[in-house]
Amino acid sequence: MSAIVQVQQLAKRYMPGDVLAVKGVSFEIQEGEIFSLLGPNGAGKTTTISMLSGLLAPTGGEAAIGGRSILREPLAVKSIIGVVPQEIALYDALSARENLLFWGRMHGMSGKPLQARVDEVLEQIGLRDRAGDRIRTYSGGMKRRVNIGVGLLHRPRLVFMDEPTVGIDPQSRRNILDMVKELNRQGMTVLYTTHYMEEAQELSDRVGIMDHGELIALGTQRELTQMVGEHEALRLHLNEGDSADKVAEAVATVPGVLQASATDHQVVATVAEADEMLAAVITRASEAGARIRTVDIEEPNLETVFLHLTGRALRD
Amino acid sequence: MRKILNIAWKDLISAFREPGVVIMMLVTPFALTLVMGFAFGAFGGGNAGPAGIPMTIVNHDAGEFGQRLVRMLEADGLADLLVVTVLSDDAAARAAVDADQSAAAVIVPADFSEAVVPAGLSQGDTSGLQGAQPVTIELYANPTRPVSAGVVRTVAERFIDVASAQRSAGLVVVGQIVGNRLADPQAMAQQGAAIGHRVGDQVASTSLVRVVGESDAAGQSNFDWLGYMAPSMAILFLMFTVSAGGRTILLERDLGTLPRMLTTPTGAAQVLGGKVLGTYLTGLAQMIILFVASTLLLGVHWGAPAPVAALLLSLVAAGTGWGMLIAAYSKTTGQANAVGTALSLTFGALAGNFVVRDLLPDVLKKASLITPNAWGLDGFKALAAGGTLADVALPIAALWGMAAITFALAVVAFRRQAAQ
Ligand SMILES: Nc1ncnc2c1ncn2[C@@H]1O[C@H](COP(=O)(O)OP(=O)(O)OP(=O)(O)O)[C@@H](O)[C@H]1O
Numbered sequence: 001m002s003a004i005v006q007v008q009q010l011a012k013r014y015m016p017g018d019v020l021a022v023k024g025v026s027f028e029i030q031e032g033e034i035f036s037l038l039g040p041n042g043a044g045k046t047t048t049i050s051m052l053s054g055l056l057a058p059t060g061g062e063a064a065i066g067g068r069s070i071l072r073e074p075l076a077v078k079s080i081i082g083v084v085p086q087e088i089a090l091y092d093a094l095s096a097r098e099n100l101l102f103w104g105r106m107h108g109m110s111g112k113p114l115q116a117r118v119d120e121v122l123e124q125i126g127l128r129d130r131a132g133d134r135i136r137t138y139s140g141g142m143k144r145r146v147n148i149g150v151g152l153l154h155r156p157r158l159v160f161m162d163e164p165t166v167g168i169d170p171q172s173r174r175n176i177l178d179m180v181k182e183l184n185r186q187g188m189t190v191l192y193t194t195h196y197m198e199e200a201q202e203l204s205d206r207v208g209i210m211d212h213g214e215l216i217a218l219g220t221q222r223e224l225t226q227m228v229g230e231h232e233a234l235r236l237h238l239n240e241g242d243s244a245d246k247v248a249e250a251v252a253t254v255p256g257v258l259q260a261s262a263t264d265h266q267v268v269a270t271v272a273e274a275d276e277m278l279a280a281v282i283t284r285a286s287e288a289g290a291r292i293r294t295v296d297i298e299e300p301n302l303e304t305v306f307l308h309l310t311g312r313a314l315r316d
Numbered sequence: 317m318r319k320i321l322n323i324a325w326k327d328l329i330s331a332f333r334e335p336g337v338v339i340m341m342l343v344t345p346f347a348l349t350l351v352m353g354f355a356f357g358a359f360g361g362g363n364a365g366p367a368g369i370p371m372t373i374v375n376h377d378a379g380e381f382g383q384r385l386v387r388m389l390e391a392d393g394l395a396d397l398l399v400v401t402v403l404s405d406d407a408a409a410r411a412a413v414d415a416d417q418s419a420a421a422v423i424v425p426a427d428f429s430e431a432v433v434p435a436g437l438s439q440g441d442t443s444g445l446q447g448a449q450p451v452t453i454e455l456y457a458n459p460t461r462p463v464s465a466g467v468v469r470t471v472a473e474r475f476i477d478v479a480s481a482q483r484s485a486g487l488v489v490v491g492q493i494v495g496n497r498l499a500d501p502q503a504m505a506q507q508g509a510a511i512g513h514r515v516g517d518q519v520a521s522t523s524l525v526r527v528v529g530e531s532d533a534a535g536q537s538n539f540d541w542l543g544y545m546a547p548s549m550a551i552l553f554l555m556f557t558v559s560a561g562g563r564t565i566l567l568e569r570d571l572g573t574l575p576r577m578l579t580t581p582t583g584a585a586q587v588l589g590g591k592v593l594g595t596y597l598t599g600l601a602q603m604i605i606l607f608v609a610s611t612l613l614l615g616v617h618w619g620a621p622a623p624v625a626a627l628l629l630s631l632v633a634a635g636t637g638w639g640m641l642i643a644a645y646s647k648t649t650g651q652a653n654a655v656g657t658a659l660s661l662t663f664g665a666l667a668g669n670f671v672v673r674d675l676l677p678d679v680l681k682k683a684s685l686i687t688p689n690a691w692g693l694d695g696f697k698a699l700a701a702g703g704t705l706a707d708v709a710l711p712i713a714a715l716w717g718m719a720a721i722t723f724a725l726a727v728v729a730f731r732r733q734a735a736q
Pocket residue numbers: 014015016017019020021039040041042043044045046047048086163195
């Protein structure tokens with residue numbers, strides 16, 4: 001395997017506002033893998049992808065894609081990559097087919113091969129029947145699928161997908177995740193960003209965890225979870241109306257609880273041995289006024305890794 | 317180039333698919349042309365072409381030709397077109413026009429027949445010809461009904477053409493009579509020269525009988541409001557179209573499609589080229605549609621096709637330059653929209669899209685030269701009056717120059733933005 005993406009100390013400072021959005025990240029993506037950048041809102045995922053796809057000039061560092069420098073050979077880089085932007089970027093007044101034809105031509109495709117490829121992609125995203133309708137009349141999920149189709153049209157070796165499942169129904173999300181896996185099976189390298197732990201977990205060969213513009217961890221899922229050690233997590237599901245924050249504070253004081261944090265109506269406590277700690281945690285939580293509906297015992301996962309590294313839950 | 321065309325074509329299609337845009341580009345200027353046409357009396361009260369035009373005639377001529385003119389105006393063939401009132405008092409006839417009860421008054425002087433065919437001419441007495449003074453039929457036109465008055469004028473002129481032709485026939489008859497009398501060759505030569513002289517003079521002074529319009533208003537009463545309004549409204553709304561075209565650059569930036577284009581192997585210059593061409597083609601399509609519609613539906617005469625086309629091409633180029641300039645120096649679409657609207661209206665006012673520019677003060681007339689509107693309007697006025705390519709060379713050159721300058725300034729601003 002060889003690296004198709006090599007990133008060295010890439011940094012971006014947005015001038016108006018003076019925001020250091022990406023603080024010198026370095027990583028490599030191997031040809032043929034699905035690489036996820038996992039991180040909460042504002043972590044710098046989109047900024048990183050924008051620099052790699054030549055939209056934003058980096059303030060520092062360098063990156064090469066397919067051996068071509070993003071700084072010196074931007075056009076060569078652009079013919080290697082496909083980009084699926086986070087915000088849907090399509091023409092409302094045009095139909096799905098017209099959009100695909102337009103973007104195909106922007107990638108230098110034309111004539112019969114383009115027509116055939118557009119049909120293929122429409123099939124793939126499941127929109128053959130509605131291909132002639134204007135995008136304006138589509139649901140959010142359908143637009144998302146066209147948005148993805150545009151990025152795949154020219155069969156790029158490498159595709160950047162920036163949170164492609166944001167704000168859509170579970171079924172469309174399922175379709176998209178299956179599509180990403182299928183594309184990868186066919187040999188496409190994928191850089192996938194998300195703030196959903198489950199997606200990164202299901203898709204990725206390797207994961208980079210981003211927070212506040214920094215890559216705080218990088219590796220296979222196994223490597224990452226080992227960072228947490230042999231720790232397990234206790235997840236308490238509380239009744240609505242209970243104060244998760246207060247409960248988390250109380251649980252954190254239990255001897256043997258390494259860390260505790262609150263997300264909506266849930267408290268996650270990191271412990272060495274879940275079985276041994278279960279009773280003590282539940283007792284302390286109840287004393288703090290929690291009415292516990294269920295308790296899950298979780299093996300270490302990307303969520304606990306993030307918690308372990310930042311002391312915060314991924315979604316807050 | 318293929319990518320530039322791809323972007324331009326996409327913009328053209330998108331523009332014509334927006335109902336709001338089509339209303340702004342085509343329906344509104346066409347409707348305004350009609351409304352302004354009505355307002356300035358272009359249709360003389362009727363809507364399916366001129367009909368039932370009220371007019372008055374006063375005939376002081378006891379001779380044959382005065383009677384014939386009255387009979388012709390009252391003839392059945394003209395009954396739909398003209399409603400003729402015969403009066404005997406000049407002042408009453410003019411008063412009817414002033415009170416807007418009549419589109420025009422035709423006043424035939426007492427010596428009209430005598431002027432057309434002097435008494436004694438048929439007897440071979442040509443002395444009447446020698447001293448003939450041009451005689452004047454007065455046409456007192458209603459300036460608020462230029463088209464209707466124009467119809468009356470044309471009918472009167474047609475009659476005079478016929479009368480003049482008869483007069484020439486009369487001269488020919490004279491010649492024949494002279495021939496039959498077997499006058500001596502020398503006298504014949506003399507008379508022939510005299511007649512030739514006379515006919516020559518007659519041609520030179522167009523005709524012995526002239527129709528005059530009402531004093532100063534003569535030029536204006538003949539003014540073709542539809543012919544002015546059709547190009548005028550088209551130009552005014554072209555400015556809205558091109559500023560909307562420039563605005564799509566900002567719109568696409570916000571929408572993410574512009575950045576997305578830049579993630580494809582397409583240079584920024586190509587993208588800009590596509591946007592410029594798209595705006596140009598949209599503006600051109602608008603102008604062509606308005607041109608065809610006003611020609612076919614309203615019978616507007618724009619002028620000879622080739623120079624009209626040349627002028628249109630340069631006009632749209634200058635407009636597109638302004639559209640790009642507005643977009644390049646606006647930060648948001650809202651700002652571009654406001655500036656575009658304000659500028660379009662200001663340009664329209666300066667250039668005489670609403671009021672004829674000749675009525676504006678000199679300062680504004682000079683200022684209007686920075687607008688594509690003024691140059692375009694001047695060009696179309698010249699072409700409607702029968703001008704050739706040479707007559708519009710200056711406007712065309714000025715418009716292309718304007719296109720080059722505005723475009724260059726826009727590129728400077730776009731460059732500066734891209735560098736950030
Ligand atoms: N154009 C900009 N100008 C100034 N600051 C910006 C700009 N774009 C992003 N930022 C800031 O940079 C940081 C990183 O933003 P970025 O969009 O890369 O995050 P992200 O990981 O993609 O987040 P999300 O999950 O919400 O999409 C944020 O603090 C954001 O506010």
